[in-house]
Amino acid sequence: MSDARLAALADEPPETRAATLMALAWEPQDAPLAVEAFLADPSPLVRVAAAFARLRSGAPPRERDRLVEVIADVLCGDDEEHALAAGTALVELGELVTPILVRRCERTDAREPLIVRVLGELAGPDARACLQSLVEETRGSAAARAEARAALAALARESSA
Known part of the structure; x- marks a missing residue:
């Protein structure tokens, strides 16, 4: 999509901007999408x-932390609909985001239960190690530890089935 078409998208309603950007994320791209202006959009969904879209289209490694943090901040916000969209996006991105979410989860001040839930859904070895660490330690919130215990129990049930 040309820069002019992305610029024209700025005049659309938030739902249209978000839907168009999500659709673009699944289209083959020659280069990462230039969506910088939309990262500061007033709409969390946008x-x-x-x-x-930027992550799916091949954002360079030096940008990934910041982009995942944008999504994680919406995940941990007050709006359930926005949190659901953010959680779905993170799970869809899979192992690409796991190390970034693990680092966020390891920070004492950032043990949000919804981040822990997403790590449980990602279920890779790094995510499992982070969940196990949360269960074993006393720092962080009780809600995050409870979410980690539930995620580990679900993973154990899945692996034994």
Whole structure:
């Protein structure tokens, strides 16, 4: 999509901006999408869609932390609909985001239960190690530890089935 078409998208309603950016994320791209302006959009859904599109279209490693943080901030916000969209985007991105979410989760001040839930859904070895660490330690919130215990129990049930 040309820069002019992305610029024209700025005049659309938030739902249209978000839907268009999400659709673009799934189209083959020759280069990462230039969605920087949408990362500061007032609509949390547009910010999630822009970060997701940039990550899916091949954002360089030096940008990934910031883009995942954009999505994670919406995940941990007050709006359930926005949090659901952000969580879905993170799970869809899979192992690409796991190390970034693990680092965020390891920070004492950032043990949000929804981040822990997403790590449980990602279920890779790094995510499992982070969940196990949360269960074993006393720092962080009780809600995050409970979410980690539930995620580990679900993973154990899946692996024994």
